Amino acid sequence: xxxxxxxxxxxxxxxxxxxxxxxxxxxxxxxxxxxxxxxxxxxxxxxxxxxxxxxxxxxxxxxxxxxxxxxxxxxxxxxxxxxxxxxxxxxxxxxxxxxxxxxxxxxxxxxxxxxxxxxxxxxxxxxxxxxxxxxxxxxxxxxxxxxxxxxxxxxxxxxxxx
Amino acid sequence: xxxxxxxxxxxxxxxxxxxxxxxxxxxxxxxxxxxxxxxxxxxxxxxxxxxxxxxxxxxxxxxxxxxxxxxxxxxxxxxxxxxxxxxxxx
Numbered sequence: 001x002x003x004x005x006x007x008x009x010x011x012x013x014x015x016x017x018x019x020x021x022x023x024x025x026x027x028x029x030x031x032x033x034x035x036x037x038x039x040x041x042x043x044x045x046x047x048x049x050x051x052x053x054x055x056x057x058x059x060x061x062x063x064x065x066x067x068x069x070x071x072x073x074x075x076x077x078x079x080x081x082x083x084x085x086x087x088x089x090x091x092x093x094x095x096x097x098x099x100x101x102x103x104x105x106x107x108x109x110x111x112x113x114x115x116x117x118x119x120x121x122x123x124x125x126x127x128x129x130x131x132x133x134x135x136x137x138x139x140x141x142x143x144x145x146x147x148x149x150x151x152x153x154x155x156x157x158x159x160x161x162x
Numbered sequence: 163x164x165x166x167x168x169x170x171x172x173x174x175x176x177x178x179x180x181x182x183x184x185x186x187x188x189x190x191x192x193x194x195x196x197x198x199x200x201x202x203x204x205x206x207x208x209x210x211x212x213x214x215x216x217x218x219x220x221x222x223x224x225x226x227x228x229x230x231x232x233x234x235x236x237x238x239x240x241x242x243x244x245x246x247x248x249x250x251x252x
Binding site for chain 1: 211215216218221224228
């Protein structure tokens with residue numbers, strides 16, 4: 001991102017329009033004010049983006065490489081340009097899709113960000129969602145296993161009575 | 163702001179002519195000096211800046227705070243002063 005001070009007055013004016021900032025002519029006395037407003041707007045935009053696990057909002061994550069190399073990963077219509085290029089691919093998707101399809105958490109995209117103000121490269125949680133679900137299934141499976149064994153034990157007392 | 167100072171009323175009552183920048187409501191000695199250092203030595207020059215910012219009070223107040231170190235109250239008073247002057251004479 002080029003520094004704002006090197007942009008022309010017209011370019012600044014266009015940027016202000018893009019960010020929806022109401023402004024007058026960009027001239028000598030107004031320039032520094034508008035540069036400041038643009039910097040604030042850009043910083044705000046960067047801050048608003050890394051909201052990874054919010055249900056209500058759109059999810060933006062950058063895939064540097066194909067996570068886990070799943071072949072089915074390519075079939076998903078959202079990931080159109082999934083090439084192993086050096087450029088990070090920013091893919092926007094609804095978190096609803098993310099949680100409903102079983103493939104989603106399996107693929108577990110590595111959330112990497114190149115933005116400076118981002119707190120951590122990984123998500124805000126200590127344990128990623130897919131791992132939590134996996135652990136949950138393991139625990140549930142374990143409980144089912146115990147339950148089944150309990151059932152077989154239950155038949156013993158009946159036998160004894162008979 | 164419903165209550166306006168005498169300074170405000172005096173300024174809005176007539177064309178500003180060559181009044182100094184300290185004649186503006188909210189602009190005292192200290193702020194006036196800072197503005198003069200940047201070339202805003204007359205009230206009409208500050209008016210020029212207000213007009214360049216499309217008479218947007220918020221934008222002008224922000225500029226004034228950055229340019230002179232005015233606080234929110236002072237910047238608000240000045241912007242209101244200029245706006246009312248414009249409503250009457252522009």
